[in-house]
Amino acid sequence: MYLSEIEQPAITLLNDLDLNVDNYTISIRISWTVRSDVLFGGKVIVFGGDFRQILLVVPNGGRQEIVNTSLCSSYLWRKCKLLSLTRNIRLTVGRPSFEVEEINNFAKWLMDVGEGNVGGSNDGEAIIEIPPDLLIDSTSNPISSLVDFVYPSILENYNDRNYFSNRAIIAPKNEVVHEINDRLLALFPGEEKEYFSSDSLRPTEDGNADQQKIYSPDVLNGLKVSGLPNHRLVLKVGVPIMLLRNIDQRNGMCNGTRLKVTKLYSRVIEAEIISGGNIGSRTFIPRINLVPSDRKIPFAFQRRQFPIVVCFAMTINKSQGQPLSKVGLYLRQPVFTDGQLYVALSRVTRRDGIKLLILDNEGRPTNKTMNVVYKEIFNDL
Structure with a gap:
């Protein structure tokens, strides 16, 4: 603070x-x-904040550009007084002493990961070893073992609202997240319903007749952009989803809110909120016009689609701020920016609430992974 x-x-x-x-x-x-x-x-x-967590995203920015966006690099920081919180009352008060000790030991290990003190001091990228009790130990079908840890008996429990509210599989990149979501959606009971977006170029001052010829609707439909739903959205009743835009903040419909699909209509989706302060509320989600913020796209276009994605799995960045009790961290590729590993591991409050599946370059399970920490962020703390 x-x-x-x-x-x-x-x-x-x-x-x-x-x-x-x-x-x-x-x-x-x-x-x-x-x-x-x-x-x-x-x-x-x-x-209020934690400098061990993921810093602001700077498109195409390097280490120095990312650090410079932090509050502690601002001229305002010289006018601030630092107040540190030292005791987690919510997790420790009223618990037996052995549980308190276990929670404190796990918290200490998380702090060391976040500050780059695991496996020796590291500044920047470093390879660290993960304790054996946190690893998926199956070698025959490790992905299925990870799914079973996070979503045990999913076919028997999917009607329970609380089943999806406190568990998720997380990974650093969207492509892995989409694969896990597609895998679990195929296992999920019920009839699929497809929703296709309407994509178009946005009008510009100088006209876009040439771009219209180059970027046809088929080209736009094939674009997969971070922060936007895909052109083809496949859903089933009971599936967990996540909002990608603020729709109604007063009633809890914010970017990152998780819901469970209750009914699928042609022009609207009915869902029940399962995270935040409005758990249990029913709401309707319409199609809206979505514009990507990715500056790498050389043209301006918009996608009219439901602002949601299936969220059996989510990216580490999207999980930031999500309180969970069961987490499976799938590291097919290692983390790639400061604080990602710390954020992923700290989604749970207990050591037995998380398992990691780490794959090496040949796709075999391993106990070593990358941790990225920019230590200059702590210089003035």
């Missing part, structure tokens, strides 16, 4: 406000103070 240090403001402003309550007029005088020579006009601002 980070608290900005600011002096007491000196200028007082007064406003008179008249309120009409039950036909009675109540006059209220509101006063506040403003200083133009101090940060945030004299208001106390509290920043």
